[in-house]
Amino acid sequence: MISIKGLKKIYKTKHQDIKAVDSITLDIDEGEIYGVIGYSGAGKSTFVRLLNRLEDPTAGSIVIDDKEMTSLKGNSLRLARQDIGMIFQHFNLLWSRTTEENIAFPLEIAGVPKKEREERVQELIDLVGLTGRETSYPSQLSGGQKQRVGIARALANDPKVLLSDEATSALDPETTNAILDLLVDINQKLGLTIIMITHEMHVIRKVCDKVAVMEAGQVVEQGQVIDVFSNPEQEVTRKFVEQLMTNTEEDDSLDFVLEQAKEGKIVQLHFAGESTNDTLISNVAKSYDININILQGKITQTQNGALGKMVIQMTGEKAILAEALNYLKNTSTAVVEVIRDDD
Amino acid sequence: MIDFSNLDTDKLWEATYETFYMTLISLTGTFVFGLLLGLLLYLTAKDGLWENKPINIITATFVNVFRAIPFIILILLLFPFTYFLLGTMRGPNAALPALIIGAAPFYGRLVEIALKEIDKGVIEAAQAMGAKTTTIIFRVLLPESMPALVSSLTVTAIALIGYTAMAGAIGAGGLGSYAYYAGFQRRAFDIVLICSIIIVLIVFIFQFIGDYLSKKLDKR
Ligand SMILES: Nc1ncnc2c1ncn2[C@@H]1O[C@H](COP(=O)(O)OP(=O)(O)O)[C@@H](O)[C@H]1O
Ligand SMILES: [Mg+2]
Secondary structure, three states, X not given: OEEEEEEEEEEEOOOOEEEEEEEEEEEEOOOOEEEEEOOOOOOHHHHHHHHOOOOOOOEEEEEEOOEEHHHOOHHHHHHHHOOEEEEEOOOOOOOOOOHHHHHHHHHHHOOOOHHHHHHHHHHHHHHOOOOOOOOOOHHHOOHHHHHHHHHHHHHOXXXXXXXXXXXXXXXXXXXXXXXXXXXXXXXXXXXXXXXXXXXXXXXXXXXXXXXXXEEOOEEEEEEEHHHHHHOOOOHHHHHHHHHHXXXXXXXXHHHHHHHHOOOOEEEEEEEEEEOXXXXXXXXXXXXXXXXXXXXXXEEEEEOOEEEEEEEEEEEOOHHHHHHHHHHHHHHOOOEEEEEEOOO | OXXXXXXXXXXXXXXXXXXXXXXXXXXXXXXXXHHHHHHHHHHHOOOOOOOOHHHHHHHHHHHHHHHHOOHHHHHHHOHXXXXXXXXXXXXXXXXXXXXXXXXXXXXXXXXXXHHXXXXXXXXXXXXXXXXXXXXXXXXXXXXXXHHHHHHHXXXXXXXXXXXXXXXXXXXXXXXXXXXXXXXXXXXXXXHHHHHHHHHHHHHXXXXXXXXXXXXXXXXX
């Protein structure tokens, strides 16, 4: 769907050349939600703006839906842009237009006749959940509602790709979740490919299938969200995982946990993309005559299942405990690590 | 004691009408030319949609030069030009070229300021939708800056009312002319006073309409 090769953007300023985007190569499949995470100044905005040519690349190629974007000019560039929706951190709505007029704007640009335009606008308003706010001006809407207008506007011309640059960064956590749910919903309903730029791990974990981690203009790590974050190789990636898990504190307290729980086996389960874990613990408890005590856990849900770890204490008859442990090892894809065996 | 005995109501009405006439026609001309100058300044500036250094410098120079010349001198300077255009130097129409050329650069600068206030993100959003520059001008730049364009036009209109009085004093008609020739020169100060009052009222009317429109247009 999207194929990026050796993409580079250098800003020439008086004093120095800034490599905002430095040799990025990546492929994005159709219908995927692809996250790009990085700290401020990593080059995320520059990268996404290169995709619809709001910035001209210094080098490299961008192929979107079999179209080479880098060679487009004038009218063909404008037409190509109509197939790429974009949403922004600060919404960028026209304050002089109402909700419906804002959503109609890209349709006016594409030359859609008035009657069709009105029908399409109403469809979109219903899709993003703004029914009843058709004639409100942006100043009369909340942040979440403004972003809904932004999303409806971006979808107006039935794009194949949606670019989202920090679309939830100006919203409170609850509204962020509602907007993310809407984006996942749209992704599933319309099969739209979404590129999500963010500096928040929460966004990646909640909606993305794949992720690229950016630092100093480069993609330092990429792949399935679960793979990248269950096994971070770069320091930046590790920091982002910490943001989600805060591991440091946990390791200290493990000794404390071990002291407290004197009996039985202590087992640590590492989850990475297991979806049947919801019932794993209760299955073990039901099938074997043992007691399970959860001592510690930090688990977060991603689009491809759970990510995190859990420490449990299992007490009971020795032979049955061994069987239960085997069951755990064999039926789940979680990595089972025995921290302390019973003896 | 002022007793208004010198006042000729018919003449006063005629002068008031002429002032309105000069103000409204020149305001229309100023709006059109000022808008063009402002857009040109904004669009051709660095990082503008039509970035063009030579045109930007030429436009800015034109604007600065004509804003620098005091209006009373500008009228004299434009004598040959006005005569060529209209074949006369007297009457309200003769004041129009000077009024427009004097006020348009002033309004143009205000237009430029209003356009600069527009959030860059909105323009970028329109570009991302595949909008042409002309679409951006007519559907984004002008509507989004409309309240500021209207309040700037109000300021310009009030300056123009002042200019019409000055033009009147050298033969263009209107309240300035009536106050100067019928009033000041014949020591009929009641006429000067009544002309002042009417000009103040006209200014108030323009200010009121301008404020009302600007407020009504502003949906921020
Ligand atoms: N127009 C520009 N001119 C010069 N430098 C720029 C410009 N835009 C961005 N940069 C620089 O490029 C780098 C990446 O910026 P950006 O893409 O905005 O990062 P992010 O979105 O990840 O915070 C920063 O160092 C920034 O200062
Ligand atoms: Mg950014």
